[in-house]
Amino acid sequence: MKDHLVKAVADGVRVHAAITTNLVNEAVSRHECYPVAAAALGRTMTGALLMAANLKNKECTIKFNGNGPLGSVVADANPEGFVRGYIANPHVNLPLNEKGKLDVGGGVGQGILSVTRFTGLKDPITGSCEIVSGEIAEDLTNYLYTSEQTPSSVGLGVLVNPDLKVAAAGGFILQLLPDTTEETLTKLENNLAKIRPVSTMVKDGLDARGIIAKLLQGFDKVDYLTTTDLAFKCQCSKERIEDVLISLNEHDLKSLVDDGHAEVCCHFCGEKYQFNKDELTAIYNVSQKFKDNKANN
Numbered sequence: 001m002k003d004h005l006v007k008a009v010a011d012g013v014r015v016h017a018a019i020t021t022n023l024v025n026e027a028v029s030r031h032e033c034y035p036v037a038a039a040a041l042g043r044t045m046t047g048a049l050l051m052a053a054n055l056k057n058k059e060c061t062i063k064f065n066g067n068g069p070l071g072s073v074v075a076d077a078n079p080e081g082f083v084r085g086y087i088a089n090p091h092v093n094l095p096l097n098e099k100g101k102l103d104v105g106g107g108v109g110q111g112i113l114s115v116t117r118f119t120g121l122k123d124p125i126t127g128s129c130e131i132v133s134g135e136i137a138e139d140l141t142n143y144l145y146t147s148e149q150t151p152s153s154v155g156l157g158v159l160v161n162p163d164l165k166v167a168a169a170g171g172f173i174l175q176l177l178p179d180t181t182e183e184t185l186t187k188l189e190n191n192l193a194k195i196r197p198v199s200t201m202v203k204d205g206l207d208a209r210g211i212i213a214k215l216l217q218g219f220d221k222v223d224y225l226t227t228t229d230l231a232f233k234c235q236c237s238k239e240r241i242e243d244v245l246i247s248l249n250e251h252d253l254k255s256l257v258d259d260g261h262a263e264v265c266c267h268f269c270g271e272k273y274q275f276n277k278d279e280l281t282a283i284y285n286v287s288q289k290f291k292d293n294k295a296n297n
């Protein structure tokens with residue numbers, strides 16, 4: 001099944017659901033994640049896609065800055081369905097938690113969750129809150145309620161095989177609209193209590209529409225709006241890496257020129273960019289010109 005995201009609305013509620021198995025698998029293999037890191041990264045990337053799908057906003061960056069062994073977990077997504085992600089320590093092994101599940105909460109630890117929305121018009125808006133459990137979905141639910149005053153329910157799941165391949169990944173975000181009635185709320189709570197975990201639903205072959213149908217069981221009319229294809233895509237390029245190199249200080253740049261070769265790895269996707277002596281000399285010269293211009297102004 002291709003990765004995809006479906007948006008739907010029904011009486012008093014809006015739902016986005018996504019299947020992200022392939023893109024999470026790509027991120028997990030690019031970063032060589034062990035299972036607990038794979039689950040943390042995959043859930044965060046899926047959450048970012050679901051939150052970016054909101055019409056009002058453009059890009060969305062989610063960052064978990066916890067004190068657990070995984071270190072920071074970051075994902076960037078946009079409404080076109082592209083996402084990239086990064087985890088500081090992908091090689092972490094932890095015993096299963098008391099429920100027999102991957103201990104994502106223990107891996108993330110305590111700290112701050114921040115969410116940045118790039119609206120494209122003004123400066124980006126960043127909101128933050130304390131990490132509640134580190135289990136990602138619960139934290140995003142809490143963030144949306146406390147920082148964005150949007151009562152929501154977020155579900156995320158990643159199933160990792162022993163060979164470190166991702167067997168299933170996906171999620172949903174369910175938001176109450178201002179006109180929600182008590183009756184709708186009760187119906188939703190009942191549905192949420194009886195649905196299977198997201199990773200199980202995805203593994204059993206449900207698509208995003210199928211997940212929405214489970215969440216909205218008993219609703220008279222569900223309007224399925226758009227379906228968007230999803231993919232892992234990094235925004236890095238050799239030109240962008242050059243810009244980073246140009247901003248290095250003179251001493252560091254000079255020593256790269258003297259080495260005659262530099263390899264720069266994009267931490268979001270693991271892509272390696274090579275620079276030879278001629279390229280590094282050109283970058284060095286540009287950076288000196290910038291500095292001269294600044295000094296003259």
Ligand code: ZN
Pocket residue numbers: 234235236237266267268269270271
């Ligand atoms: Zn990259």
